[in-house]
Amino acid sequence: MFNTLLIANRGEIACRVAASARRLGIRTVAVYSDADAHARHVAACDTAVHIGGPEPRESYLRGDAILEAARKTGAQAVHPGYGFLSENEAFAQACADAGIIFVGPPNSAIAAMGSKSAAKSLMEKAGVPLVPGYHGDNQDPQFLQSQADAMGYPVLIKASAGGGGKGMRIVENSAAFADALASCKREAASSFGDDKVLIERYLQKPRHIEIQVFADTHGHCVYLFERDCSVQRRHQKVIEEAPAPGMTEERRRAMGDAAVAAARAVNYVGAGTVEFIVEPDGRFYFMEMNTRLQVEHPVTEMITGHDLVEWQLRIAAGEPLPVTQEELHITGHAIEARIYAENPDKGFLPSIGTLATLDFPPHAAFQNGDIRIDGGVQAGDTITPFYDPMIAKLIVRGSDREQARARMVQALGEIRSVGVQTNIAFLRRLMLDPAFAQADLDTGLIERQHNSLFPAVPAASDSTLALGIAALLASRGLHYSVLQRNKVPVDPWARADGWRVAGSYTQMFGLIEQDALREVSVRRIGAQWAYQHQGEPAPFEWDAQLASPGQYRVRIRLGGADAFATVIVRGEALHVFRDGAVHVLQLHDAVAHAQDDGGDHGGGLTAPMPGKIISISVKAGDVVKSGDALLVMEAMKMEHTILAPADGTVQEVFFGVGDQVTDGVELIAISA
Structure with missing residues (x-):
């Protein structure tokens, strides 16, 4: 070694x-x-x-x-x-x-599988089923469109050297093909230095199932079963699980044998993944082989009990595989959720900023028990526009799928993250979605379940508002305990619980959530507190214990009912984590609001994040319709198209192709 x-x-x-x-x-x-x-x-x-x-x-x-x-x-x-x-x-x-x-594998194996087109030709010769499509070298746009037209829509354009969902577009009709091809080629060239693409028939309601293979230098090759990676957004995996729900032993052997045959065909060594697209009737087709370790490898480790990185290192040092195929077994069920700095409600747009708070479930540790965190950032780190916005991977294991799913729901609800937008709440909704719970999986699940996965966010309840206010009062030096409210200190001047000589204390708060202003007051008369939002004041008791700087464990009793939350006070924002969800309450600055001229500041398009302008479709004087593509930005290795929000005329384009822009800068001015 x-x-x-x-x-x-x-x-x-x-x-x-x-x-x-x-x-x-x-x-x-x-x-x-x-x-x-x-x-x-x-x-x-x-x-x-x-x-x-x-x-x-x-x-x-x-x-x-x-x-x-x-x-x-x-x-x-x-x-x-x-x-x-x-x-x-x-x-x-x-x-x-x-x-x-x-x-990793020898460079000859990387070369053989590195081109999706070449790999498909190789698999075709080996008798592995392929999705109908064009995988050749002719990259003339008109020729490629003719192939797509003959194949029938929808089709999928894929970067030949691609991976991770980059350089991939679904095209619904012939009229949209040229623009999709150009965008796909740009993204492929940027991500992989190669703009070659292939065209495939886009399968309806397919599942994405991959087989983990390992080979050594002594002629041995095994498969470590399968992973279901069907739940995706923007062609990138969001949830992975092992084993695949509904997989029969017969099909597992067939897919495993096909994956091993693919590895042997290129004299493979080390860890690799053979990816298949699977139709509802069980027919499977070769997609590609990733000649590396996969992001989702932990779920395989969870169900097999083997450290795949250790296997990689030992095989690279010339050691043989530690087990035979017959010695490999599946134990339990594992699910992995990818936690990203992104905003699911805005098309999963990446989020840039500093992670002020990042706390994971206290019982989660690397390969320790049934809950595991694989992370690369921590509180205080900055999510930059230069790299993939992944924060961490949360992996759970259960005796069966239902137990694993329940543990994932619980663990996601215990994560505390402040500073950037994340997909944590979305992932929890996904785990609770009936289609996912029933294993009704396919690569279009997120789009199919859009209404339930992206519900209208309910306004914070009075108890949630009161929990935030209790933490705010504590952060300002007030200390009041529900449990000790009858214990009067000897010196009343030492009390920091809102006691006043006059016998009463009242404070008004304006809290903004989702652009809605909620005006709330708390009042203390004698030893009693009251909360009022709408209607009559309600008895209010609270206790807020400082858990870490800016973070409070809060308990309230409002109108006779108890409620609990973790509240993070950060600047003028209160982040109330409760029942697996978070409400962000922004303190309203009445003075600043009064000074706002109230004028119309619209008419411009701003950059949603830092990035580089890679194409511009309009110029000053052009008339545009709502939804027209105006320009394309590249950030975090992905393209993001900026659309016209309404009909109008372009007044000015402030940047050119190749320019780097910062978050929030005005890109284009449009008049109605």
């Missing part, structure tokens, strides 16, 4: 690899960009090397800088994680040329 490993990645996967390496007694080397100087993965390793600027092409995609770091630190092996250089055959070859072990 080698004694020093360089981890050529960042975030949660770098932390994950470091954890297994440390357990095996292997020294680890981190690499980092300007944006990651203080990142968690840097602290997780024994030493670290700076490799360049914040853009991936300036750092994590620089194979030369990574190999130089390996030479400087004496690393005998490089683990690429996933993404970045993990499936780059040139980098794998460069490692071999430098005498450094690449923890």
Whole structure:
């Protein structure tokens, strides 16, 4: 076994690899960009090397800088994680040329499977079923459209060198094909340096099921069963689980045997994943092979009891597989939820900012028990526009799917995150959705269940408002205990519970939630408190205990009913975490509101996040209709199209193609 490993990645996967390496007694080397100087993965390793600027092409995609770091630190092996250089055959070859072990398959296998088109041709020869489509080299746009027209719509355009949902578009009709193709090619070139695409018939209500395979240098190859990755948004996985619900032993063997055959066809070594698209009747088709570890590998670890990163390291060191196919067994059911900094209510738009608070369930730890967190950021870290906005992965295990689902619901409800928008509440709704609960899965589940997954958010109840106010009072130095309200201190001047010489204390609050102003008052007369929002005052008792800076455990009794919450007071905002949901209450500044001129500040389009302008479709003087595409931004490795909010005339375009823009800056001025 080698004694020093360089981890050529960042975030949660770098932390994950470091954890297994440390357990095996292997020294680890981190690499980092300007944006990651203080990142968690840097602290997780024994030493670290700076490799360049914040853009991936300036750092994590620089194979030369990574190999130089390996030479400087004496690393005998490089683990690429996933993404970045993990499936780059040139980098794998460069490692071999430098005498450094690449923890992954040989570059010939990466080359064979790295092109979706070439891989499909190879699988076709091996007799693996393929989705009808065009996988050839002719990339002429008119030719590709003719292939799609002949195939019949809807079709799926996919980047040949792609992965992670990037460079992928569903096209519903011939008229939309050209624009979708151009966008797909741009995103593919930006993400993978290759704009080649393939066209496939888009299957209706398919499931996405993948098989984990492992092969060693001694001729052994096994499959570690399947994962169902059907629940996706924007072609990216949101929920993964193992085993796949409804999978029969016969079909599991058939898919497993096909995956092993695919691996053997390219003389595979190490961890790989063969992905299949599965129709409702059980027919399955080869999609692609990912020649690396997958984001969702923890669910396989949970149900098999094997550390897949350890397997990778041992196989890279020349050791044989630790078990045979007959010795592998499934125990229980595991589910993984990807926690992202994004706003599901706005098309899953990524969120940028600093994680002021990030608390996970206290019983969750790496590979410890039935709840596990794989994370790469912590409170105080900044989510930047340069990288994927994943915060962490939450993985749970149960004796069966229903128990795993129940544990996931509970664990999601115990996460406390403040500072950026997240998908946590959405994930919890997804877990509770009847279709998911009944395992009625397909890649269109989120769109199909849109109404239940994106409900109108109810206004905060009086008890929720009162919980927030109790924490606010405590943050301002008032201390009042429901349990100790009858214990009068000797010195009344030492009391900090709202006592006044005049016998009464009243304070008014304006709380804004979802742009609605709620005016609330609390009043103390003698030893009694009262809360009033609408209607008559109600008896109000409260107790707020400081759990950590700015975070309170609150209990109230309002009108005779008890309520509990964790409330985080951050600036002028109160984040009330209760019953698995969070309400954000913003304190209303009446003076600032009065000074607002109340004028119309519309007519402009602003950037929803920091990013780069990659195309502009309009110029000054153009007449646009509501919903017209005006420009395309690139941020966090994804394209985001900015649409006209209403009919109007373009007055001015403030930026050009290639310009970097900041969050909130005006992009285009439009007059009605």
